[in-house]
Amino acid sequence: MIVKILIGLVALLHLYFMWFEMFAWTTRGRKIFKGFPSELFEPTKPMAANQGLYNGFLAAGLIWTFFITNITWQTNISLFFLSCVSVAGIFGAITADKKIFFVQALPALLGIIFLLLRF
Secondary structure (H helix, E strand, C coil): CHHHHHHHHHHHHHHHHHHHHHHCCCCHHHHHCCCCCHHHCCCCHHHHHHHHHHHHHHHHHHHHHHHCCCHHHHHHHHHHHHHHHHHHHHHHHHHCCCHHHHHHHHHHHHHHHHHHHCC
């Protein structure tokens, strides 16, 4: 049950990231990324939308795991998408902002740990 909650949480976070980056970059983005120069939000809108699309794919993969009935496949697909999220979060923490580790990578890593502990 903990694994499903963590996967659901990570999926919801990535749906939020998708919405934010694709549809609210120039509005909400200014409030969230206060250190980012405000004149760059409009020119970077296509780049942010592209990132949002990738976050949507991660969310879709995680949501897909709720519909897989074969436990081996469900585990493997869950591990794959949680690993993708973890790597992206760790890379973001190294290259952009350390907070990304706690928001993105840590929940996915906890999901991986609990997924592996159930075996």
